[in-house]
Amino acid sequence: MLITCKNLTTEYRLEWDRAIRHPFLAECKSASITPAQFNTWLVQDYLFVTEFARMAGRLLSVAPVKHMDTLLGGIGALKDELIWFVEKAQERALDLCTATQKAGADYRKFMASLGSEPYAAQAVAFWAIEAAYNQAWRKPGPMSPPYDEFAVRWGSENFGEYVAALENQANEALFEGGSDSQARAKHVFRTVAELENRFWDMAYQVTA
Numbered sequence: 001m002l003i004t005c006k007n008l009t010t011e012y013r014l015e016w017d018r019a020i021r022h023p024f025l026a027e028c029k030s031a032s033i034t035p036a037q038f039n040t041w042l043v044q045d046y047l048f049v050t051e052f053a054r055m056a057g058r059l060l061s062v063a064p065v066k067h068m069d070t071l072l073g074g075i076g077a078l079k080d081e082l083i084w085f086v087e088k089a090q091e092r093a094l095d096l097c098t099a100t101q102k103a104g105a106d107y108r109k110f111m112a113s114l115g116s117e118p119y120a121a122q123a124v125a126f127w128a129i130e131a132a133y134n135q136a137w138r139k140p141g142p143m144s145p146p147y148d149e150f151a152v153r154w155g156s157e158n159f160g161e162y163v164a165a166l167e168n169q170a171n172e173a174l175f176e177g178g179s180d181s182q183a184r185a186k187h188v189f190r191t192v193a194e195l196e197n198r199f200w201d202m203a204y205q206v207t208a
């Protein structure tokens with residue numbers, strides 16, 4: 001059977017649900033998250049995005065030319081996102097030179113390991129990582145300041161369109177890849193779902 005991104009979210013529905021529904025998000029929506037918990041997530045997510053940008057570079061290096069436009073746009077957006085993270089950290093007087101927590105370090109190792117996966121598996125992982133944030137931040141519904149800015153960044157329709165473009169590209173790669181790359185894609189999708197869940201949990205191990 002041909003694997004698509006949509007199939008993966010149904011096949012691993014439980015794991016995916018744990019990636020996109022989490023008390024952290026519900027507590028941002030109800031504004032009951034503590035500043036220390038939110039700030040911990042913020043600093044760790046900045047560190048995550050620096051590694052995710054490297055992953056994007058590796059993906060670009062193996063992508064077919066027809067997929068470059070979307071990926072280059074994504075890399076440009078990551079540049080803006082890193083600048084924005086630095087501003088948010090300054091507003092909150094947070095030190096971005098903080099150690100990566102275990103869940104973040106495991107995520108970083110996973111992203112580095114993707115460099116030896118077939119293109120289809122890398123494209124699925126890249127889509128899944130962005131799709132997880134798009135769905136997670138959109139699901140709780142509109143948020144109040146200061147969390148609205150975060151919910152809009154990843155939950156917006158614009159970001160959703162970018163995620164849909166990544167999904168199309170990942171589906172094309174799956175279609176063009178062999179059965180081995182499809183099996184690897186399943187494995188990486190499941191791993192992304194698990195790592196996303198652990199990343200939300202990490203906010204409660206306050207370090208910021």
Ligand code: HMH
Pocket residue numbers: 045048049052129130132133196199
């Ligand atoms: C942990 N997953 C995590 N952080 C992010 N910023 C994204 C996904 C989306 O880029």
